Amino acid sequence: MSLKSVSDQTPIVIGVGQVSERLDDADYHQWSPTDLAAQAAKVACADALSVEQLAGKIDAIYAIRTVADSAPAPLRPQRAPFGSPNNVPAAVAERLGAQPQVAVYSPACGDEPQKLVGEICERLFAGEFRLALLCGGEAASTQRAAQASQQTLSWAEEHGQPLDDRHWNVGAMRTKHMNDQSLIMPTTVYPLLEQARRKRLGLSREAYAAKMGELMAPFSRVAQSNPHASSKKPWNAEAIATVGPDNRMIADPHPISVVARDQVNLGSALLLTTVGTARALGISEDKWVYLHGYSALDERHVLERQDLGSSTAMAQAYEQALQEADVTVAQVRYLDIYSCFPIAVFAALDALGLAADDPRGLTLTGGLAYFGGPGNNYSSHALVELVQRLRADPGSMGMVGANGGFLSTHAVGVYSTTPREWHHCDSSSRQAYIDALPAPAFTIDPKxxxxxxxxxxxxxxxxxxxxxxxxxxxxxxxxxxxxxxxxxxxxxxxxxxxxxxxxxxxxxxxxxxxxxxxxxxxxxxxVPVPSIKLQSSYEHVLVERRGPVLEITINRPEVNNAMIPEANDELDQIFNAYEADNSLWVAIITGAGQKAFCTGNDLKAASTGRRMWMPRNGFGGLTARQNREKPIICAVNGYAMGGGFEIALACDLVVADSEAQFALSEVRVGLLAGAGGLQRLTRQIPYKQAIDMILTGRRVGAEEARSLGFINRLAPAGQALQVARELAEVLLEASPNSIRLSKQLLNEQAQFASENDAVRTTYKAIDRVVNSEDRIEGTMAFAQKRKPLWKNR
CATH class of the missing domain: 2.40.50.840 (OB fold (Dihydrolipoamide Acetyltransferase, E2P))
Structure with a gap:
């Protein structure tokens, strides 16, 4: 396609820039991440025309989220001890003298630079803005050096302009179970993906280490010739594969020589506009680079992937970008494949059908292990390098593949100086295909x-x-x-x-x-096998046997009986023992003191950073306990908040004193009632009343609780336990075997949504009760007009 036939709305890259500095540089400036991004932006403006001619015309600035901001806001001061701007795009604009109308701060992922190039091009073509800047910077090396020397820097800035803050999204890539099992950091997850690929290939550890060395050694050579690379140390294949004092193991099979280098001071920027605007500004056509094809796709959660050592989403992303560009990978002259760990490169090579020694090379920068891994911004540097090569080789094709998370998010772009009319690339059908792939059967509770x-x-x-x-x-x-x-x-x-x-x-x-x-x-x-017998004492719970009744008291009154994990574990063990002991027929759970039954998790303890966990049977060892066959009475004295209310909802019967108050208060502290409270409350009382409590977190007093229907008995103030004991005595008048089998039948019928289906099903519990000793004793006692002597069998 000739240049004259391309419409004025066609988006193009017109300027690129990158900067770096080292601690031992003669002109070391101690630049902040924002400074580095702004310096790179100035280089990009000068590359296209000049800062003076372009900065004032920039009407959109996209900034790549820094590592310090790639965490929940409360944790950021730990990552950014010197602070950071509240609006990074505005901070960059101020340094440039720009006044953009659009300011975007990206999510946290390594695929964002390429993904945002696609978005910017779409918005340029739609006429939403005319000149856009994409930039990013990291100064981890400066930060660590300053901290080591106990120097205090000031990187915080306040700006009042509007910001489209897309927030950190890293947490979405990890399930709670992954967090529990320490699958949190890339250095713990990527090795698992690497080993899975090795298993599929049937390679020994030594053979695979050699393959990693052969793959990564050419990356090291590219870094040696890159003036911005963070490491100039030469690595040959044997040195990379050999673990030793200078190449210690981080996580098998990854020695430090193949792991992304985060201690960098790097900034990069790309300036984009449309053909019409570029002509009007007088920007030379030999600066123009077109995006021919692009894609952006998300992979399944790590544990939902059939093959841990590959990525369907990555393969689909490369396939789509090439297809949209109407080229094959053989026609692409310049490649930069994201290289945080060898598996990221290997997975791309597997998907593309390329060899590790492809003569074109697999990196334009030197890769994340040698050039450097500036957080979420690496691929911006790859794009800068690609634009420069394409300009020097007009008509050639280049491709950048970007990866985020744990081979989780993928974006690919195919570029050339050859003019091409813009067309929108839609990845939604491919995403739907990925989302519909079957996941392997998985259990969080292996035995x-x-x-x-x-x-x-x-x-x-x-x-x-x-x-x-x-x-x-x-x-x-x-x-x-x-x-x-x-x-x-x-x-x-x-x-x-x-x-x-x-x-x-x-x-x-x-x-x-x-x-x-x-x-x-x-x-x-x-890990000794937990006992299924009651212990003589517990640290956080009191237990007392009163004949066939077990009384359980949460004994943390100094914190309103709020729970820590150890208390949950004790309750779990106690309820296990209760279910296993045939001489115990009824249990009562209450809280020590008169102020509170239980106020849920101990949030103060959680805020200290201590590890929190939950037994598989749920909060209090009860809320996720399945197929219980013995009755539990909850005696609520005072507050039953959050998890405390969820325990009450999980019990069979609830007695509350007149001072009791109930609330699913989690929404007021940024949580949700995830221990069964949402499900049970919406089933135990009318939905509209339940949703009112759930969404507002409001407190409900004892009288209202009785009218709503989630408590059975109302006791005078301070008398909840006594009334619960009286209720337990009433239960003891009935056959414990019949009570147990009634609950068993209820457990079995819970699977039916239809009442007709539930009542027409044959239940084993009915056969068991007919053939039980208690059934015979009950009918005989009735005929003889005496109290039955229950045997619980």
Missing amino acids: GWGRVESYTVLHDKTGPQEVIVIGLLEGTGERFVANSIKGDTQTLLAFVENDGLGQRVCMRLNQGINRFAISQQALDKG
Whole structure:
């Protein structure tokens, strides 16, 4: 297509720039991330025309989110001890003398630079703005050096302009279960993906290490010739593959030589406009670069992927971008494949059908391990390098592949100086295909034996510390995650000294974490089997047997009986013992003191940063407990808030004193009632009344609670436990076997939405009650006009 046939609305890249500085530079400025982004923007303006001629015409600035801001707001001061602007695009604009009408701060992901180029081009074509700047900067090296020297810098700025803040989104890539099992950082997840690929290929550890060395050595050579690269150290394939003092293991199979380098001071920028505006501004046509094809796709959660060592979304993203550009990968002369870890490159090569020694090379910068990994902004630097090469080689094609999360988000762009009419690239149908892929069966609660599908050994500077495995249960084939037990040297060495793929392991839950060992003896030693008998005493709970009635008292009155994980574990063990003891027929749970039954999680304890967990049976060991067959009475004295109310809703009967107050208050502290409160309240009382309580978090007094219908008895102030005891005595007049079987039948019929289906089904409980001793005793006692002597059988 000739230049004259391209419409004026066609978007183009017209200017690029990047800057860097090192601590030992003669002209070291100690630039902040914003300074680096702004300096790169000035270079981009000068590349296109000049800062003086272009800065005032920029009407949109997109800034890539910094690493410091890639966390929840309350945690950012830890990441950014020197502060940061409240509006990064506005801070860059002020340094340029620009006054943009649109300011966008990106989400946190490595694919954002390429993804945003696509968005900017779409908005330029639509006429939403005329001249747009995409920029980013990181100064981790400066920050660490200043902290080490106890120097205080001031990087905070306040700007009043409107901001389209798209917030951090990293949390969306991790499930709660992944967090529980330490699958949090890229350095713990990517090794698992790498090992899974090795397993699929059937390679030994040594052979795969050599493959990683052969892949990454050419990246190192490119970095050596890049003036902005953070590392000029030469690495050959053998050196990369050899673990030693200068190349220590981070997480098997990744030594430090193949891990993205985050200690950098780097900034980059791209300036984009339309053909019509470029002509009007007098920008030389030899500066223009066109986006021929692009894509943006998201992968399934890590544990939902059939093959941990590949990415369907990545393959689809490359396929679509090439298809939209109407070229094959063989026609692309310049490539930059995201390289945070070798698996990111290998997965792309697998998808594209390329070899690791492709003569074109796989990086334009030197890659994240050698050029540097400036947080979410690496691909901006790759785009700068690509634009410069395409200008020097008119008519050639280039491609950048960007990756974020854990091979989670992907964006690909195909570029050329060859003019091409703009067309919008829609990835929605491909995304729908990815979203519909079947996920492997998975369990968060593995028990027994399984075999390792993938693993990593985490190291620190002193050596190996912990093993994380993803495996498949032998009995069901379900996928699971488990961590080794601290102090279990036998298991640790088994994975350090030998290949752990296919290793047989046994598992058990301990303090909210699935733990594993390679022998039953090691597992029993590290994680003893919990007792199913009541203990004589507990740290956070009081228990008392009153004949066949078990009284359970949450004993943390100094914090309104708010719960910490250890208290939840104790209640879980107590309810396990209650269910297993045939001599116990009824349980009562209450709270110590008169002020509160339970106010939910101990938020003050949680705010200290201590690890929080939940037993598999839920809050209080009760809210997720399935198929209970014995009655539990909740005696509410005072406040039942959040998780405390959820415990009450999970009980069979509730007695409340006149001073009791109930609330699902989670929405008032940024949480939700995730321990069954939402489901139970909307089923136990009319929906409109339930949703009122849920969305407002308002408190409901005892009288209103009785009228709504979620309590059974109202007691005088301070008398909830006494009335609960009286209610328990009434239950004891009935057959405990009949009560148990009635609850069993209710558990079975809960699967039916239709009342007709529920009542027409045959239940085993009915046969059992007919053949029970209690049924015979009950009818005989009735005929003989005496009290029955129940046997609970």
